[in-house]
Amino acid sequence: MLEVQDVVTSYGMIQALKGVSLAARTGEVTCILGPNGAGKTTLLYTIAGILRPRSGSVRFEGRELAGVPADQVVRRGISLVPENRLVFAHMTVRENLLAGAYARLGRDGGGVKVDLEAMLERFPILRQRAGQAAGTLSGGEQQMLAVARALMARPRLLMMDEPSLGLAPMIVEQIFEIVAALNREGITVLLVEQNARLALSIAHHAYLLEQGRIAFRGTPSEVSANEAISRAYLGIKRG
Amino acid sequence: MSDYFVSLLIRIGIEAFVALSAYLLLLMGRMSFGQQGFFVIGAYAAGLATALYGMPLLPGVALGALVAALGGALFAGPMAAPRGLAFAAGSLAFGELVRVALLDLYFQGQVGPDLIGPAGPDGFRGIRALFTSGVSVTTYAVGIWLALGVTLLATAFFLRSRWGEALRMIGEDEEAAATVGLPVRRVKVSALAGAGGLAGLGGGLFAHYATYVEPGHADVMLGVHSLAYAFIGGLGTPLGPIIGVALDIGFLESFRFLAGYRMIIFGGLVMGLLIVRPRGLLDEVAVHRLSRFLMRGRR
Amino acid sequence: MVDFLQALVDGVMLGATYSLLGLGFTLIFGVLRRLNLAFGPTILVGIYAGSHLSLAWPGALVPVVAVTVAGALLAGVYVERFSFRALARQAPVVSMISTFAVWMQLQELVSLLSPSRTMPYPSPVWLPAVAVGPILLRSDGLLMWSGATLIMLALFALLYRTRFGTTIRAVADSSEAATLMGVNVAMVGAAAFLVASAVGGLAGVLIAQSHQQVTPYFGLWATVKGMTAMLLGGAGSLPGAVVGGLALGVVETQTLWHFGGQWRDLVSYALLFLVVALSPRTRWGSGL
Numbered sequence: 001m002l003e004v005q006d007v008v009t010s011y012g013m014i015q016a017l018k019g020v021s022l023a024a025r026t027g028e029v030t031c032i033l034g035p036n037g038a039g040k041t042t043l044l045y046t047i048a049g050i051l052r053p054r055s056g057s058v059r060f061e062g063r064e065l066a067g068v069p070a071d072q073v074v075r076r077g078i079s080l081v082p083e084n085r086l087v088f089a090h091m092t093v094r095e096n097l098l099a100g101a102y103a104r105l106g107r108d109g110g111g112v113k114v115d116l117e118a119m120l121e122r123f124p125i126l127r128q129r130a131g132q133a134a135g136t137l138s139g140g141e142q143q144m145l146a147v148a149r150a151l152m153a154r155p156r157l158l159m160m161d162e163p164s165l166g167l168a169p170m171i172v173e174q175i176f177e178i179v180a181a182l183n184r185e186g187i188t189v190l191l192v193e194q195n196a197r198l199a200l201s202i203a204h205h206a207y208l209l210e211q212g213r214i215a216f217r218g219t220p221s222e223v224s225a226n227e228a229i230s231r232a233y234l235g236i237k238r239g
Numbered sequence: 240m241s242d243y244f245v246s247l248l249i250r251i252g253i254e255a256f257v258a259l260s261a262y263l264l265l266l267m268g269r270m271s272f273g274q275q276g277f278f279v280i281g282a283y284a285a286g287l288a289t290a291l292y293g294m295p296l297l298p299g300v301a302l303g304a305l306v307a308a309l310g311g312a313l314f315a316g317p318m319a320a321p322r323g324l325a326f327a328a329g330s331l332a333f334g335e336l337v338r339v340a341l342l343d344l345y346f347q348g349q350v351g352p353d354l355i356g357p358a359g360p361d362g363f364r365g366i367r368a369l370f371t372s373g374v375s376v377t378t379y380a381v382g383i384w385l386a387l388g389v390t391l392l393a394t395a396f397f398l399r400s401r402w403g404e405a406l407r408m409i410g411e412d413e414e415a416a417a418t419v420g421l422p423v424r425r426v427k428v429s430a431l432a433g434a435g436g437l438a439g440l441g442g443g444l445f446a447h448y449a450t451y452v453e454p455g456h457a458d459v460m461l462g463v464h465s466l467a468y469a470f471i472g473g474l475g476t477p478l479g480p481i482i483g484v485a486l487d488i489g490f491l492e493s494f495r496f497l498a499g500y501r502m503i504i505f506g507g508l509v510m511g512l513l514i515v516r517p518r519g520l521l522d523e524v525a526v527h528r529l530s531r532f533l534m535r536g537r538r
Numbered sequence: 539m540v541d542f543l544q545a546l547v548d549g550v551m552l553g554a555t556y557s558l559l560g561l562g563f564t565l566i567f568g569v570l571r572r573l574n575l576a577f578g579p580t581i582l583v584g585i586y587a588g589s590h591l592s593l594a595w596p597g598a599l600v601p602v603v604a605v606t607v608a609g610a611l612l613a614g615v616y617v618e619r620f621s622f623r624a625l626a627r628q629a630p631v632v633s634m635i636s637t638f639a640v641w642m643q644l645q646e647l648v649s650l651l652s653p654s655r656t657m658p659y660p661s662p663v664w665l666p667a668v669a670v671g672p673i674l675l676r677s678d679g680l681l682m683w684s685g686a687t688l689i690m691l692a693l694f695a696l697l698y699r700t701r702f703g704t705t706i707r708a709v710a711d712s713s714e715a716a717t718l719m720g721v722n723v724a725m726v727g728a729a730a731f732l733v734a735s736a737v738g739g740l741a742g743v744l745i746a747q748s749h750q751q752v753t754p755y756f757g758l759w760a761t762v763k764g765m766t767a768m769l770l771g772g773a774g775s776l777p778g779a780v781v782g783g784l785a786l787g788v789v790e791t792q793t794l795w796h797f798g799g800q801w802r803d804l805v806s807y808a809l810l811f812l813v814v815a816l817s818p819r820t821r822w823g824s825g826l
């Protein structure tokens with residue numbers, strides 16, 4: 001579904017991605033692990049069109065995506081749940097959800113209404129808070145809202161940047177259950193996480209990104225089998 | 240030298256002090272719309288010292304600068320913390336407060352046959368120390384430029400010192416500067432005082448050249464111009480602001496046929512320049528290249 | 539007591555136009571995170587255009603209003619194009635300096651094109667003043683207040699009740715997230731700029747009809763009033779700008795009544811300074 005080939009992305013003189021290649025297969029959860037500063041957010045932003053790659057290609061459903069502006073990428077069927085959620089704090093929960101459907105509002109007003117109802121059904125907490133400013137929500141609620149908002153665009157590929165950041169373990173598990181459920185419903189997921197154990201539990205494929213390069217790729221069990229990686233990322237104590 | 244040329248030199252020199260003071264604060268990440276306030280504080284104080292209390296010219300001007308620097312230090316009390324738009328707004332309010340307050344300042348004394356001193360909206364007339372001291376205008380112009388040269392050298396020296404390092408670091412990231420243990424508050428207060436002093440020095444020099452100052456000289460336009468000068472010339476070197484002033488007053492003023500359109504042309508130049516060189520003519524990269532080139536020349 | 543009430547009423551009527559100026563500033567600052575110093579001067583262009591038309595065609599009120607707003611819009615497009623869009627990738631402060639350059643251009647332009655510094659502006663002087671008990675409501679003040687209130691209602695309806703308005707607020711809230719939703723942030727910014735310029739033009743009409751004349755200093759005056767209204771309201775909040783403008787108007791007229799004209803500006807600047815000094819941690823445009 002998504003193929004990233006030799007992508008190089010820089011901030012000024014600093015190369016954050018030094019030739020990254022990966023693929024996300026239709027219907028799967030693909031997970032990207034890696035330490036802080038590895039370039040995970042940069043990779044997602046490059047795919048989303050907010051950053052332009054210096055070189056390399058990003059193909060989605062067979063069409064080139066590199067160089068397509070961000071507001072058009074959404075219309076191609078890719079949504080990103082950004083790091084730190086970035087909900088519209090001064091707008092109500094309902095307005096946030098409608099904003100998520102921005103790309104469809106003109107063409108598919110009826111569909112948006114149906115989806116809005118479906119989101120409030122799936123996330124009952126959002127229905128309770130529908131008229132409230134999003135900034136007043138708790139961290140977990142904001143994360144739910146960010147996911148629901150992204151879904152309002154009806155993406156075929158959902159990208160998530162560290163959804164567990166700063167949330168209590170119980171909430172994190174809830175979020176991951178939702179991601180797994182969405183995936184079973186047919187949405188392809190590209191998941192960036194530092195919580196490797198949980199991410200691997202729902203992933204079909206995993207990549208390890210270190211200092212702007214893919215350092216390892218494999219199935220979750222291959223990752224767990226690799227001693228160096230599990231020591232560094234799964235917190236397994238030395239022998 | 241023609242009188243006209245000398246007067247141009249003096250105007251450039253005086254404005255350069257105010258532009259330099261705005262530049263110093265820009266390095267610290269603060270845009271000030273209020274340096275004109277310190278300019279007139281220096282002008283009034285220097286005028287009072289010489290005209291009312293009979294001080295000689297040089298100590299009088301120096302005292303004016305000192306009073307303005309003190310004003311800057313006091314200003315730092317509430318204004319060291321705010322930054323961004325808050326600082327811009329606070330400095331604007333301060334500049335206007337000074338102007339409006341001067342409209343109501345009456346403080347006159349009998350000097351010989353005349354009443355001398357600030358007289359509200361009529362301003363402060365009869366600051367004649369330059370002319371009674373027998374210094375020619377040309378000498379005065381040379382003196383201003385000497386003072387400017389010394390100030391520039393001193394500024395360059397300070398900017399290279401650890402103080403300058405700290406100043407720039409505060410401009411980049413104040414939290415980080417505090418975390419690595421820099422005396423952030425002390426640096427900010429001293430920079431605000433120094434900037435006040437520089438503008439006040441310009442004010443004292445101006446008052447004695449014009450023989451009067453009035454509240455209108457604290458027009459916001461002076462502050463905003465100074466800020467723009469610092470930007471046009473470039474943020475890479477203290478010479479930048481002076482180049483900005485020279486470009487506006489010197490270059491454009493000398494094309495007299497442009498007289499009616501000067502603002503339109505100058506405004507257009509600045510606008511275009513910012514699109515091509517957003518950090519001014521002499522930005523950091525240009526300064527770096529230039530100094531490498533000069534070093535090579537020396538060998 | 540009657541003095542106090544009279545000054546209060548006058549202040550609210552005057553302050554309503556300050557609120558409009560503050561709203562224009564807030565729209566631009568909120569969406570683009572950049573300060574438009576040339577906001578007052580763009581309105582100045584509109585007022586001068588309207589004044590020229592009224593000289594050539596006396597009695598034509600509606601066309602004068604239309605030309606005033608059109609002039610402000612045209613100048614706004616110029617500012618947006620060269621000081622904002624062309625500098626979108628630069629630090630916000632670069633835009634601000636650029637708007638100052640445009641300011642000088644616009645101010646000189648209107649001076650050059652006008653026969654005298656002070657230009658007349660038409661006012662519907664035939665409207666009667668209204669007396670409510672001991673309080674006198676002057677017609678120009680009533681016009682300022684009712685006009686400004688109508689414009690504000692329309693603007694708030696636009697911003698809070700339409701999809702376009704929601705998009706503007708979304709960009710103001712987080713332009714990054716808005717981009718991720720598929721919003722073309724640059725286009726929304728330009729649109730918000732035009733809305734602000736139109737609001738500014740209308741505010742210009744209301745203020746100029748009250749002054750019945752205009753000088754090139756109007757640009758500076760309007761920029762300072764609008765910025766103060768925005769900052770008093772907390773910079774970035776639309777309802778805040780309304781409150782800030784009203785507060786500024788009331789403080790000005792109360793000081794005028796009780797202490798005299800020379801204190802009016804002193805008190806309003808002292809107010810602004812105090813707001814900054816007492817809330818230094820406000821992250822107003824902390825990006826600089």
Ligand SMILES: Nc1ncnc2c1ncn2[C@@H]1O[C@H](COP(=O)(O)OP(=O)(O)O)[C@@H](O)[C@H]1O
Nearest residue numbers: 011014016034035036037038039040041042043
């Ligand atoms: N806006 C930026 N400007 C400059 N460098 C950046 C910027 N954002 C990220 N970087 C750098 O790029 C690298 C990758 O960052 P990022 O993609 O955020 O990593 P991750 O999401 O894996 O923690 C880091 O070294 C970071 O310092």
Ligand SMILES: [Mg+2]
Nearest residue numbers: 040041042083
């Ligand atoms: Mg990240």
